[in-house]
Amino acid sequence: MRENLVIWSRAAKWGRIFLAVVLLLGFTAGCKGKVQEYKAEGNKRGEYSVYYLNASATKLVPQTYKTDTENVDQLIEELMGQFLNVPNSLDCQTALSDKVEYQKFSREDVVVYLYFDDAYSSMKTEREILCRAALAETLTQIDGVDYINIYTGGQPLTDSKGKTVGMISGGDFINSISDINTFEKTELILYFTDEKGEKLYAERREVVYNINSSLEKLVVDQLIAGPQGFNLCPTLSRNTKLLNISMNDNICYLNFDSEFLDGSLEVRDYIPIYSIVNSLAELNNVSKVQISVNGSKDIKFRDTISLDTLFERNLDCIGGEN
Secondary structure (H helix, E strand, C coil), X not given: CCCCCCCCCHHHHHHHHHHHHHCCCCCCCCCCCCCCCCCCCCCCCCEEEEEEEECCCCCEEEEEEECCCCCHHHHHHHHHHHHHCCCCCCCEECCCCCCCCEEEEEEECCEEEEEECHHHHHCCHHHHHHHHHHHHHHHCCCCCCCEEEEEECCEECECCCCCECCCXXXXXXXXXXXXXXXXXXXXXXXXEEXXXXXXEEEEXXXXXXXXXXXXXXXXXXXXHHCCCCCCCECCCCCCCXXXXXXXXXXXXXXXXXXXXXXXXXXCCCHHHHHHHHHHHHCCCCCCEEEEEECCECCCEECCCXXXXXXXXXXXXXXXXXX
């Protein structure tokens, strides 16, 4: 589902795909945070899309699979079986290299952990990115599965810089890799907190994103995903959903669901607000932020901070070295 590499020379093609190696966000073992849910839309109940590679291994191809299975663990096992075995009627191949052995899966809450042997980390970059997307797109359709986390040789999957890839959502592959030319690499500065929840600390994160998507939305999604550094903690509830986002005259308008108010993270009242505001203010086009909940801004966040205002960058709540 994630590419349609057209008339490029082989060198240019693989060079551009390599950009995607830093795709995906990490998580920390000590602090919990998460990105908003992304579910495949349009499928009927009991109907799923299993993703394979086309014959030339340049594009993900969805194939409809129907089942009556409803138990989450049984369904994961069933879809993984389909993922690994391409129907004879299709001119496709499995996204997983035939040199890689799938070992098992385990599930914790809404995360499915997939275990492969050492050969997984030896796959070519372009093939691994496609495999990662195929696995995420296939399994996060299951109600109760929001993320996958890949282990290879008993260790968490890492990127080319040795950084743990961490949680992977189907939503990380926006619009799929249908054209590698639509992806660019950028660095975001995101603000998370520490164990005390009293100050914000910057975390730099390099991501590959679809230029047809909103950078502002990417920032908020990454905040909900949580920090990658072991010494930082989330500022937003993992269940927070961004309902919509828009820009006008350098003002970013955000509309969250009620989880934004009800999330029970033990941080100071201003931390969630300015985690968002300061992170968005790092973008060149954002000077102010308006936050609403279910379309209303006539609300006091935690009974202390009125949302009926335009928030600006606040340097007072930013800590020093952490």
